[in-house]
Amino acid sequence: MGKKSYRVGIIGLGRMGSTIDDEGHTQLPYSIAASCVASERLELAAGCDLLPERRDAFQKRWGVDALYEDFRQMVAQERPDMVAVCTTATGLQKPGREAPDPAFRGDAHAELTTALADLQVPMLYVEKAMACSMRKADEVREAVVRNRTAYNTGVLRRFDNRYDAVRDAVLNGDIGQVQAAVHYGVTNLMHGHIHSIDTLSWLLGDPAIKAVRGQLDPPDLAIGDRFLAADPNGTFELLFEGGVRGWSIPAGPWEFEIFGNRGASRSFNNGDSASLRRLPDGEGGRLWTDVDLAPVTPRSTVVCCLEDLVDCFETGRPTRGHVDVTHHVTEACLAVAESHQRGGEWVELPLQNRDLYVFHI
Numbered sequence: 001m002g003k004k005s006y007r008v009g010i011i012g013l014g015r016m017g018s019t020i021d022d023e024g025h026t027q028l029p030y031s032i033a034a035s036c037v038a039s040e041r042l043e044l045a046a047g048c049d050l051l052p053e054r055r056d057a058f059q060k061r062w063g064v065d066a067l068y069e070d071f072r073q074m075v076a077q078e079r080p081d082m083v084a085v086c087t088t089a090t091g092l093q094k095p096g097r098e099a100p101d102p103a104f105r106g107d108a109h110a111e112l113t114t115a116l117a118d119l120q121v122p123m124l125y126v127e128k129a130m131a132c133s134m135r136k137a138d139e140v141r142e143a144v145v146r147n148r149t150a151y152n153t154g155v156l157r158r159f160d161n162r163y164d165a166v167r168d169a170v171l172n173g174d175i176g177q178v179q180a181a182v183h184y185g186v187t188n189l190m191h192g193h194i195h196s197i198d199t200l201s202w203l204l205g206d207p208a209i210k211a212v213r214g215q216l217d218p219p220d221l222a223i224g225d226r227f228l229a230a231d232p233n234g235t236f237e238l239l240f241e242g243g244v245r246g247w248s249i250p251a252g253p254w255e256f257e258i259f260g261n262r263g264a265s266r267s268f269n270n271g272d273s274a275s276l277r278r279l280p281d282g283e284g285g286r287l288w289t290d291v292d293l294a295p296v297t298p299r300s301t302v303v304c305c306l307e308d309l310v311d312c313f314e315t316g317r318p319t320r321g322h323v324d325v326t327h328h329v330t331e332a333c334l335a336v337a338e339s340h341q342r343g344g345e346w347v348e349l350p351l352q353n354r355d356l357y358v359f360h361i
Contacts, residue, residue, distance in 0.1 A: 012086035110136035176262030214336030
């Protein structure tokens with residue numbers, strides 16, 4: 001007898017919900033719809049979008065007839081086991097890269113998550129970031145915990161098996177005592193560094209982040225009324241529990257490196273390959289030697305993320321990107337802006353003021 005499959009509804013039938021596979025980022029299934037079709041555990045059952053032309057295109061592409069404008073109606077009539085929230089973070093239609101006015105506080109990811117959890121949808125995938133402010137992130141965590149919802153977000157390097165060699169080298173002690181963790185790459189805060197901070201956290205085994213300091217670009221960027229109308233580039237320094245420091249270096253392709261007192265492990269070219277260097281056992285010198293790593297056959301990160309939800313729903317274990325760690329990493333991201341506002345000083349977590357809002361797509 002085969003394993004049970006679960007019905008999936010998608011809110012937001014644009015890029016991540018349906019069409020991103022056309023962009024050629026990977027040959028593996030990447031949109032939520034394509035990943036549902038590729039998985040034996042999932043059934044693509046329904047779609048929801050405010051725009052009728054997107055609903056029509058989704059029906060033609062995927063053969064799904066259960067299409068809705070109102071997500072509450074979709075949940076009530078289709079009773080999906082899982083819903084994927086693939087709207088923009090704020091609810092504005094793309095390009096929408098800037099808030100329309102200083103009073104704008106749209107937070108669609110957070111508001112949809114809270115509503116869906118309270119509607120008793122058992123499993124939720126939510127595009128990142130989980131919220132635009134910690135006040136809304138707090139509401140998400142409370143709703144997910146209150147309803148015992150299985151929850152993951154789209155920080156997909158956490159689900160990318162090409163990073164396993166680096167994480168294993170760290171957690172198995174192959175590089176000795178961890179001393180530093182570095183992210184390389186230029187990116188913005190809430191749409192980009194939510195990935196970089198989450199990946200550093202994952203590679204280190206998700207230790208608590210005790211304090212953050214950072215700077216936004218340009219350095220004289222002002223945050224008036226605790227509000228950023230667009231998502232700025234930035235850099236950060238993290239202090240993890242146990243004293244490990246983490247840094248972002250704004251240069252090069254996306255890469256990650258973890259340094260220990262007896263070696264280092266690095267992910268190259270956005271996960272394309274990895275290396276491990278270490279001191280040979282019993283050798284007191286300072287020269288590291290390369291260690292051969294087993295080849296890796298990549299798997300679809302989105303399929304892995306969605307099937308992690310299913311496995312956790314069935315077993316009761318926490319999801320790989322459970323709401324507590326997602327909430328914590330989101331707080332670290334927002335703390336970069338908080339530190340910038342304070343002239344780059346260290347900011348301890350948790351943040352005392354929860355209302356700083358950063359608009360992002």
